[in-house]
Amino acid sequence: MSTRGADPCSGRPALGWLLAAGLAWALAPSASAQTLSFYGTPGLVDMPTAEALPDGSLALTTADYGPIWRHTLTFQLSPRVSASFRYAAQGNDPGPGIPEYDRSFDLNILLSEEDAYWPAIALGLRDFGGTGIYSGEYLVASKYVTPRLQLTGGIGWGRFAGRGGFENPLGILDDRFETRPEQDTRTGEIGFDQWFRGDAAFFGGLKWHATDRLTLVAEYSSDTYALETTGTLSPQASPYNFGLKYRFKNGLDMGAYYLYGNTVGVRFSYVIDPAHPRAPGGQETAPPSLLPRSTVAGQSWNLGSPERQVIPAGEAVRGRLGEQGLRLMAYDVSARAARVQIENLRFDATAQAVGRAALVLANTVAPSVERFEVTLTEAGMPMTTVTVERADLEEQEHALEGEWHMLARAQITDAFGVGRAGAIEGAYPRLSWGLSPYTFVSLFDPDDPLRYELGIQLNAAWEPRPGLIFSGQLRKPLTSTLDDATRRSDSVLPHVRSDAVLYAQQSDLQISYLTAEYFFRPREDMFGRVTLGYLEPMFGGVSAELLWYPLNSRLALGAELNYAVQRDFDQLFGFQDYTVWTGHASAYYNLGRGYYGQLDIGRYLAGDWGATLTLDRRFKNGVTVGAFATLTDVSFDDFGEGSFDKGIFVELPLSWVTGQPSRAKLSQTVRPVLRDGGARLGVRNRLYGVVEPFREREITDSWGKFLR
Amino acid sequence: MTEERHIAAVVRWLLPLASCVTLVACGGLGVGSEGPPTPNQTRAQATARYAQLLRSDTTALQIAVEKDETATIALREVSRDGVESFVSSDGVVLKTRRGFLVGTAGLGADMTGSDVSQSLALVTGRSSGTAERFHTFLNGENEAVTRSYVCVVAVRGERSIQVGTRAGALKPVATTLVEENCRSLDQTLTNLYWLSAGSGQVLQSRQWAGDLTGPLVMRRVIE
Numbered sequence: 001m002s003t004r005g006a007d008p009c010s011g012r013p014a015l016g017w018l019l020a021a022g023l024a025w026a027l028a029p030s031a032s033a034q035t036l037s038f039y040g041t042p043g044l045v046d047m048p049t050a051e052a053l054p055d056g057s058l059a060l061t062t063a064d065y066g067p068i069w070r071h072t073l074t075f076q077l078s079p080r081v082s083a084s085f086r087y088a089a090q091g092n093d094p095g096p097g098i099p100e101y102d103r104s105f106d107l108n109i110l111l112s113e114e115d116a117y118w119p120a121i122a123l124g125l126r127d128f129g130g131t132g133i134y135s136g137e138y139l140v141a142s143k144y145v146t147p148r149l150q151l152t153g154g155i156g157w158g159r160f161a162g163r164g165g166f167e168n169p170l171g172i173l174d175d176r177f178e179t180r181p182e183q184d185t186r187t188g189e190i191g192f193d194q195w196f197r198g199d200a201a202f203f204g205g206l207k208w209h210a211t212d213r214l215t216l217v218a219e220y221s222s223d224t225y226a227l228e229t230t231g232t233l234s235p236q237a238s239p240y241n242f243g244l245k246y247r248f249k250n251g252l253d254m255g256a257y258y259l260y261g262n263t264v265g266v267r268f269s270y271v272i273d274p275a276h277p278r279a280p281g282g283q284e285t286a287p288p289s290l291l292p293r294s295t296v297a298g299q300s301w302n303l304g305s306p307e308r309q310v311i312p313a314g315e316a317v318r319g320r321l322g323e324q325g326l327r328l329m330a331y332d333v334s335a336r337a338a339r340v341q342i343e344n345l346r347f348d349a350t351a352q353a354v355g356r357a358a359l360v361l362a363n364t365v366a367p368s369v370e371r372f373e374v375t376l377t378e379a380g381m382p383m384t385t386v387t388v389e390r391a392d393l394e395e396q397e398h399a400l401e402g403e404w405h406m407l408a409r410a411q412i413t414d415a416f417g418v419g420r421a422g423a424i425e426g427a428y429p430r431l432s433w434g435l436s437p438y439t440f441v442s443l444f445d446p447d448d449p450l451r452y453e454l455g456i457q458l459n460a461a462w463e464p465r466p467g468l469i470f471s472g473q474l475r476k477p478l479t480s481t482l483d484d485a486t487r488r489s490d491s492v493l494p495h496v497r498s499d500a501v502l503y504a505q506q507s508d509l510q511i512s513y514l515t516a517e518y519f520f521r522p523r524e525d526m527f528g529r530v531t532l533g534y535l536e537p538m539f540g541g542v543s544a545e546l547l548w549y550p551l552n553s554r555l556a557l558g559a560e561l562n563y564a565v566q567r568d569f570d571q572l573f574g575f576q577d578y579t580v581w582t583g584h585a586s587a588y589y590n591l592g593r594g595y596y597g598q599l600d601i602g603r604y605l606a607g608d609w610g611a612t613l614t615l616d617r618r619f620k621n622g623v624t625v626g627a628f629a630t631l632t633d634v635s636f637d638d639f640g641e642g643s644f645d646k647g648i649f650v651e652l653p654l655s656w657v658t659g660q661p662s663r664a665k666l667s668q669t670v671r672p673v674l675r676d677g678g679a680r681l682g683v684r685n686r687l688y689g690v691v692e693p694f695r696e697r698e699i700t701d702s703w704g705k706f707l708r
Numbered sequence: 709m710t711e712e713r714h715i716a717a718v719v720r721w722l723l724p725l726a727s728c729v730t731l732v733a734c735g736g737l738g739v740g741s742e743g744p745p746t747p748n749q750t751r752a753q754a755t756a757r758y759a760q761l762l763r764s765d766t767t768a769l770q771i772a773v774e775k776d777e778t779a780t781i782a783l784r785e786v787s788r789d790g791v792e793s794f795v796s797s798d799g800v801v802l803k804t805r806r807g808f809l810v811g812t813a814g815l816g817a818d819m820t821g822s823d824v825s826q827s828l829a830l831v832t833g834r835s836s837g838t839a840e841r842f843h844t845f846l847n848g849e850n851e852a853v854t855r856s857y858v859c860v861v862a863v864r865g866e867r868s869i870q871v872g873t874r875a876g877a878l879k880p881v882a883t884t885l886v887e888e889n890c891r892s893l894d895q896t897l898t899n900l901y902w903l904s905a906g907s908g909q910v911l912q913s914r915q916w917a918g919d920l921t922g923p924l925v926m927r928r929v930i931e
Contacts, residue, residue, distance in 0.1 A: 279816035280920065281846025285750045285799025286813035289786040323753055325744030346744035349850050398791045398803060398810060400823040400842050403852050434740030459740070620849035659816060660747040704852035708813060708820060 035207065035215055035245050036253065036269045038063040039126070039134075040072025041084055041108055044205040044219040045241035045257055045265075047160075049152045050122035050142040052110045055079045056274055056617070058625065058650070063267035065259055066233045067091025073648075075625050077617055080110040083627070085648055085670065086127075086134075087444065095231025097133075101446050103672040104134050119143035125195065126159065133227065136160040137196050138203075152219075153204035157196050162224035163239055165199030205241075215245045221260070237261030274623035279659030282349075287708065288320075288359050290397050293367040302366045313365055318424065320360045325661075326353060329377055329466075332422030337371040341418065344376060347661045348622055348653050349702035350693050354386045355406075359707075362393050375415045376694055379519040379685065380467030381527065382415035383694035384551065396707070403706045412696055414551045416524040420466075433460040438475065442500070443670060445485055453480035453504070457512070472514035472534075480504065492638050493676040494578055496538070496605035500674070502569045503538060510571035512537055513684060525550040527687045536682035537571055539564040539605070541579075547687035552696040554590040558688060559583070562681050564605065580607055582681055588688055590697060594618055596626075598688075605679040608632035612645075612678065620701045622653035622665070630678030638677070645678035647671035754799025761785060761795070768929040769794045770872060771802065774914075775922040781929070802924070806832060807901070807910025809917060809924065817920035820844045820852050830861040831886045831901050832908060837861055841890065845918050857890035857897070869902055871911055871930050879930065883911060890916070897923070 037043025040061030042051035053059055053076040061072045068091060074084040084106040090098055104127035114120035119141040127134035140154030154160075157168070158180065170177035180198025205219025219241050229235040238261030245255040245267075255267040296302060301313040311319075317340065318328040325346025332339040338361050344353035357374045372393075375385040392409050396402035435458050442451040455478045461471035482504035489498035515533035522528050527547045534540040541564040549556035561583035568574035584602030591597055598614040610633060616626025629646040636643040649669040654662040692698060745753070767784040771794075782794035782802055791810060794802045803811035808831075810822035826839035839861055844854045864885040870878040882905040890897050902912040912927040 276848040280848035281817055281850060283814055283816040284747065285754045286795065286801035289793035289795075289801060289803075290788055291786055292788045323745065323750075394789070398789065398805070398821065400821045401844050401852065401854055402821045403844075432741040434743075436740070620851060658747075662744075702850050704820070704846055704850045708818060708846060 035217065035255075036061050036074075036267070036271075038065060038070060038257075038265070038267060039084070039106070040070065040074050040086060040269070041082065041106060041124070044152065044207060044217045045243050045259065046221045046223055047152070047203045047205055047219045048108070048122065048124055048138060048140050048154065049150070049207070050110065050114075050120040050140045050154075052076060052080055052082060052108070052122075053271060054273060056619065058272045058274065059269060060272070061267060061269040063255075063265065065257075065265040066263050067094070067231075068228065068233065074106075075617075077625070082108045084108070087449070088134075089449070090228070091232055093231050095227050095229070095233070098227050098231065099133075099446070101444065101449060102133055103444065114143060128195070132194075134159055135194065148209040150207040151204070152206065153202065155200050155202055156222055157198060157200050158194065160203060160222050161199040161201040162226055163201060163222045165201045165222075168196070168198060168200050170196055170200075213247045217241075217243045217245065225260075234262055274619045274621070274625075274656070277621060277656045277659065281705065281708065282655060282661060283659040284661050287324075287356050288363050290359060290394060291363050293394075296363060296365075297367045299364070301364075314422075314424075317360065317364050320364060321357060324353075324356045324360060326357055326360075327427075328424055329427050330375075330420060330422045330424060333365060333369060335368060337373060338365045338369045339373040339375070339418075339422065341375040341377050341382060343378065344663070346663065347705075348655045348663050349661065349705040350376070350699050351702040352661065352705035352708060354699070355706035355708070358386075358388050358393055362390055375418050377415075377466075378694060379469065379517075379690055380463065380465075381519050381521050382418045383691065384696075384699065385411075385413050385415040385418060386699070387411040387413070403703055403708075406706055407700065407703045412551065412699060414524055416521050416526075428466060429462065429464040431460070431462050433458070435459075440482075441668075442482055444672065445487065447485065447487065448481065451481045451485065453477050453482050455480070467519040469517045469519070470515070471517070473512040474509065475512050476509050489676075491640060491676045493606040493608070493634060494580075496566065496578070496580075496676045497674055497679045498676050499538075499569070503571060506569035507571040510537070511573070512571075515684070517685060519685075519690070522546070525553075527691050529685065529687050529690075531683055531685070534567065534573075535562075535564070536684070538567055539681055540567050540575060541565050543681065543683045545687050547691060549588075549688070549691050549695060554592075556588040556688060556691075556695075558586040558588070558686075560586070560602075560683075560686070562683065564681055580605055582607075584612075584680070586688070594620070598628075600680075604630070604632055604677070605681060606634065606676045608634045608677055610634075610678060612680070616649075621656055622651070623656055624649070624651040630680075632678045634677035640673075640675055642673035642675060645671070645675065751798050754795065755797050757785070758783060758795060758797040767792070767794075768874070769802070769804075770925075770927040770929060771796065772925040773921060774925060802926075804926070807913060807926075807928075809913075809915040809926070812917055812921065815917065815921045817848075817918050818846050819918050820846055827859055827861060827888055827899075831888065832903070832910075834863055834884055834886060834903065834908075835861070836863055839888075843918070855892055855895075857892045857895075859888050859890035859899075861886060861888045863887075866905070867902060869912055871927060873930050881905075881911060881930070895919075899923075 038046050043049050055076055057076045059074040063070050069089045072084050072086040074082055076082045086104045088102040090100055107125045109123045111121045111123055121141050124138045126136045136156055136158030138154050138156035138160050142150055142152040144150045168177045177197055180194055201222040203222040208216045210216055220239050221241055241259050243255050243257035247253045253269040257265040259265045300310045301316050314331040321328045327343040330341035342357050347353040354374050358372050361372045370390050373385055373387045376383045388410050396405045438455055438457045440453040445451055455476050457475045459473045461469055463469050485501040489495050491498045511534055513534055515531050518530045520528045529545045531543040543562040545560040547558040564580050564582055566576040566578040582603050582605055584600040586600045589597045594617050596616050601611040603609050610631050612628055612630040614628040616624050618624045627648045631644050647669050651665050651667040654664040761783040769782045771782050772779040780796050782796045784792050785795045786793045791803050791805050800814035808824045808828050812818045821844040823842040827841050830837050830839050839859045841859055842856045844852045847853050864887050867883050867885045868880050869883055871881050873879050883902040886901045888899040897916040900914040901910050904911050914923050914925045917924045
């Protein structure tokens with residue numbers, strides 16, 4: 001998440017969004033019985049209904065009407081509010097004034113839910129920040145008159161007022177509502193001055209659930225497709241649309257439609273509920289069962305005489321932790337307490353790593369030891385210490401709500417200053433490497449909306465001492481369509497991001513990054529990082545960061561300062577002339593109920609000053625969906641298409657997909673356009689992302705897996 | 709871009725890429741220095757543990773998952789505090805207290821803890837009555853959620869059942885069948901216990917293991 005600012009090729013598996021979706025589709029159960037419209041939001045065919053998806057749902061829809069394909073991602077971000085991002089391919093020669101490809105954002109708000117007498121009422125803003133071809137607003141009411149038959153009626157403005165338009169009733173409030181201004185907004189600007197303006201029109205329809213899987217719909221559409229029918233779309237013969245929708249057992253929702261009296265259309269939808277993965281809680285092999293202390297006492301290393309010990313206890317602990325995917329960094333045992341420092345390589349649920357370490361200790365160390373202090377380390381920094389009593393573990397292993405009793409009795413403290421007592425010999429220096437394939441996807445180039453690169457990458461890291469990491473990544477593209485792009489940047493700003501095509505074309509074997517990093521703990525609750533070298537594919541330089549993040553604080557504050565030099569297009573060792581001081585002051589806040597906010601204020605790569613606001617929703621299993629927007633002192637005109645930098649991102653933990661623990665994530669950021677304004681340096685390992693898994697909230701959120 | 713190209717592009721790239729991810733996810737792609745154990749490796753560790761237990765002649769339990777009609781034999785690894793932990797060759801652990809299922813690990817949506825003391829008292833006493841039972845399950849957000857059930861226990865009478873012996877033969881055993889019907893706000897479930905007429909031990913049972921797994925059939929392998 002910390003690399004979201006700009007890095008187009010993150011070190012983590014940055015796999016295509018479509019791809020993750022495809023995989024989730026293959027593996028996850030579906031959630032919803034709602035029907036989705038051609039716009040990927042709850043609705044009939046083209047017209048909306050007053051409904052919401054189950055809270056937290058992610059709905060993926062692809063729909064085809066004549067030459068038009070619409071792909072929509074809808075996220076139900078709260079029980080009543082959903083947001084959609086849509087990418088529409090309008091076909092060749094779609095008509096004057098229509099771009100071949102269009103990106104749009106919607107917002108849907110369920111104002112009131114249906115009750116015994118009153119219908120549900122919803123308000124929608126369609127395409128409120130796009131190029132405007134879909135822009136329209138509506139107010140819609142839906143009511144089930146029988147358990148299977150739902151009636152819907154609504155009033156719409158903008159695109160919804162194409163047929164049977166009448167004078168805007170809001171004109172009573174203010175004359176200005178009576179005319180809708182010409183579309184003068186560029187992609188990305190919010191069309192406040194158009195909302196609910198101009199003529200209005202009615203639309204409506206009905207939905208009948210013939211069986212639990214089959215639904216029939218009919219609607220009167222107020223959309224005439226006035227612009228599209230001047231292009232390749234055949235003119236409408238009727239305002240009525242009919243369709244049938246079928247939900248398959250695997251969750252795929254398919255619809256077939258007879259549209260506007262002359263065209264057959266299809267729609268495919270899939271709804272993912274992040275809170276319900278295929279294997280809830282994971283299917284990894286069981287943790288070690290606690291042995292009776294008498295059995296532990298009989299293990300060779302716990303027998304009194306040294307000649308009977310095959311290996312020392314510390315060595316046994318190291319081996320057994322290793323089997324769990326936990327690397328032992330320090331082991332220090334006294335008569336009453338065992339202190340270990342471990343690096344968690346395997347578990348995305350932090351508490352599970354602690355729990356497994358405690359179980360291993362209880363099954364290994366001398367029976368007289370009553371207390372286990374497990375310190376988690378990351379990047380050489382001690383992060384958090386969890387202390388549990390051995391007797392509590394024994395008492396709660398099989399108990400009802402044993403994990404919560406353990407949480408209540410555990411002490412969780414900041415690990416600052418734990419020292420290096422008992423450091424394992426041979427833990428440093430450490431060399432690690434990996435060779436793996438990679439994929440990189442570039443979306444929304446108007447000439448080819450899906451460009452990709454496949455290749456092979458080599459990673460290596462050398463850690464001479466805790467916190468000091470020399471690491472690099474080499475990439476060799478094997479096949480790529482990134483190079484085929486013919487568009488060149490027309491940006492009037494320094495080309496800090498918009499020369500991506502030149503980077504792709506002029507590089508072959510490339511250094512993604514090559515850095516020296518130093519991580520340190522200056523004092524309690526504080527974390528520090530200094531990075532020097534080739535920081536990311538387009539910039540090198542030096543970066544320094546401090547983060548204040550108390551153990552159980554909702555708020556974290558950070559500051560980062562970078563001196564960045566633009567790298568040569570060949571992505572090897574050379575630099576270009578462009579240099580910039582860039583940096584941000586950041587505030588991270590837990591808004592509660594799974595919502596998080598982040599505000600970064602500072603100077604961006606093109607030298608522009610401004611701020612980025614990020615909002616996201618994180619499920620306790622790690623699935624994250626969010627959006628960000630950056631406004632800087634670059635004018636909308638200078639920024640170019642899109643007006644300002646913004647985007648959405650989805651992170652899917654690999655464990656969510658596979659049901660096996662893993663710290664890897666599939667993450668994808670989708671920006672309608674990537675340009676030079678509001679671009680952030682893509683330095684790796686920003687501290688918030690490094691520290692966050694070890695703060696108390698992350699630990700308690702995953703505590704259900706402590707004994708699992 | 710025409711529709712055909714559009715579809716072709718999606719198919720051309722989605723499929724190979726999806727298989728790539730699947731491979732990566734299964735630990736089958738990429739090489740390198742020491743990393744965390746892959747799921748295959750942890751299963752192999754479990755199999756090795758299982759093989760050791762097999763040699764040690766420990767108590768065995770035949771397990772069948774009704775839902776997918778799979779069957780396996782689990783071996784007792786640890787007995788502590790009245791709870792026996794049985795491990796399967798692929799690393800799934802089932803915990804029982806006097807034959808009552810009180811925990812699972814490795815099945816998904818696992819039962820992490822239980823209080824079955826009231827049911828246990830009625831069933832092993834071969835008496836009818838009502839009891840409450842409580843189970844904690846992991847949900848999709850890694851939360852441990854406790855659910856309570858109200859159960860009616862009824863003795864169904866004498867039954868002779870076939871139980872497998874360690875030598876592989878089947879042996880008829882006289883048992884008492886006890887049925888337990890449980891309800892929660894949104895669920896009903898039925899557990900069955902066949903108690904040995906002699907020892908009173910639960911020789912065979914069919915017990916609910918949670919929403920995802922459904923009922924398990926467990927049968928002791930006798931001498």
